Amino acid sequence: MTTDLIDTLEAIRAGRLTSPQALSAALDAARSPACHDAFLQRFEGSAVQPPEGAADLPLGGLPVSVKDLFDIAGQPTPAGSQVLRDAPPAAQDAPAVARLKAAGGVVVGRTHMTEFAFSGVGTNPHFRVPANPAATDVPRIPGGSSSGAAVSVACGAAFVGLGSDTGGSIRIPAALCGLVGFKNTARLTPTEGALPLSTTLDTVCAITRSVRDAVLAHEVLSGRTVSREARPLPSLRLGVPSTQLLDDLDETVARAFERCLRLLREGGARVEEVPLEALQGLSGLQASGGFAAAESYAWHRELLATQGERYDPRVRLRIERGAGMKAWEYLDLVKARRAWIADMERATGGFDALLSPTVPMVAPPIASLAPADGRDPAADAQRDQAFFRTNALLLRNPSVVNMLDGCAISLPCHVPGELPAGIMVWHGALRDDTVLQIASQLEALLAPLRGH
Template sequence: MEATIAAARRQLADGSANALSLLASCVERIRNPDGEGARAFPHGVSMAAHMQAQASDMLREQGVAGVLAGIPVSVKDLFDVQGDVTRAGAKVLPERPASADAPAIARLRAAGAVFVGRTNMTEFAYSGVGINPHYGTPRNPFDRQGGRIPGGSSSGAAVSVTDGMALAAIGSDTGGSCRIPAALCGIVGFKPTASRVPLQGTVPLSPSYDSIGCLANTVECCAAVDAVMAGEAPPTAPLPLAGLRLAVPTGLVLEGMSDEVAEVFSRTLRRLSAAGALLQDVSFESWNQLAELGANGGLVAAEASAWHQQLLAEHANRYDPRVLSRIRLADEQRAADYLRMQQRRRELCRQADVELAAFDAVALPTVPIVAPCIEALGDDESFFSTNRLLLRNPSIANMLDLCALSLPCHRLADAPVGLMLFGRHLSDRRLLAIGMGIEAVLRRERR
């Protein structure tokens, strides 16, 4: 099976593949006992997948094909899919099949996507590391023998794409949950402006920051999936880099970089400049004040605590202790603190929009390190310090309500490193077009 949606569409159109054969290729990889399928899809292949693929092939024979007809897509276990149980990577939710699709899922279904299965994730999406003590942790495709983290919270989503178990993956992104695993696993992850894709039918983490994104092998693939979920047209062509105004932020986002990431990021900037992009070092004042939104877990802990209140009263001992401790940070907050943070966030979003107006996009490292080994995060101190480092850069886009994209910029044989692009609020289609242009330049250099 080809690794892009565009290639699969060509195969479907010329008859060299059909939806059933694309699905069979994914299922073979999922069920390979030597692979990561059991950890990426802990609940197995969707029972409805075969029927969906079969129906897609029958419709195509009649000349009916949606824009994602026959394309195998994995779904993070955070979204309601009619007839499936939504567990959110946890053990405490009722084993009750969803009565209807989440709107984003319904749009994908209407476009003809074939849902391969539900992917593993950090419990309740509350970590950027990707470790799950209940269902196991899928290993990063790089140095698989060493057992590196996949990143989270959309851990299984990323591995489903890297291992050919799906052509695209649906994930959520509250502080980087699509972009972190994409960067660490060497694929593309997209976080839209939150309001573009409806959140109904998903288990919330923080409604203020939650967004529904996707992961795939190319920016074009992500653009195709995002367009369906948002009910918009995808960008039609990549934007050329000549004259593109890219801000390169200074300060905290560049601190703590490993030697590998620092070298790759520097090399990437040189390539973008050589291709005609205009790079400017910038210190964004709004970014320097974002720490005000993080006291005692910030808005995320407050909103998570409110949603989990009843479950915690009955089942706190069944939670991942590391997730539980983060939710309980909100115990130190007052209602006045929450309201103040909301007001301050609105102010910073307005300020950031003004600061970004002079640029086409912002370019920075997605995360400052390559994926560490799972075993190295066995103690809480290592786990939480790594989690903070992974979330630091991506979460800026969630706090400031921006769109954001991570695409690989490392050489193919090296540890994956992600280049992250930020765009202004609701500039999603333009950011994706910019990403396609940058991807074309970087792919020539990565071989």
């Protein structure tokens, strides 16, 4: 793993490195074959110069990447699509982009994403899929929808990959690529200037290389200071929901997750399995497509009427599910979500955090989920079935936190020789600091096993 943001900042402030040197190395990484497909637009020359006095700013003049759905002044915001490729340029930076720049971050490019952020797989038929840098056997998916954000960070082209998380779009690629992805409580970061998928569930957040980098990135994006006061492990009570979230784990993920639980128990933490029956009602809440389908259809309906054939068919299918939702069904969903959150808060209130595998699988091969090409209808149907089955599994665990209006962090828990697996530390709204503190302690427990 390339050195993290905090280590690099310390090297700059100690005089062992300069911001331009670090930025130059990142730009070289961005041009490398491994990272090339991570960017839909890569910036060069005067566009990637550290600001004056960068070394004294929180991000120190170091590189960050921006998911293609955020406004950058003077550029269109295509969101990984063809239909918005020639849209009018943004008048100003999205607040999240502006905050990164004000903190000394240098934007090195716009990153690959699932079209309109509507899948956890990370494929997009309009652009070549960036292969997961952690896989050396066969090309594997990076996860999505913030696919390029993850690959840019994993390859060393950026220290912070700005993205969005509506059902896991930060945590899924972080888990599959061996990175850290923090989804804060949604209200803590501004979503203006980011093309919406679901105004109810969207969260602006980032992928980093370590938990401490995630803390710094969150402080910049939220404009708040995170408490660093960690409680001793023996004082922590951690819940492991057994309903659904532990189903269908592949061998690598199951082994890595049990390893984490064992380390926490050996450190003195109380780790308890909890049924959390309320999770059984979640699929019923979203049977008609949920918030994402209804709210994305409201945004896309005019474009679909005039340019629907230019959409990714898999994305279009999911958006158009929202066309059939009636007003009373949407209002019932809002009400039912409030009641479900109350049930979850009652069931989890006695725990300092919950622990789950971020996703139940390691990254599958890209070829198994390739878009339909029209040459063999039977093969196309099989790939579509595999895609939607994989997408549902990838979204299953992380999407719980979005519906909960909660916060969660995925951190890598695999060891050398294994494909990446992530553990998710999570809880309800505004428990962000506690979740980050526990993740930091778990990262330290895992470090010797992971070779750090």
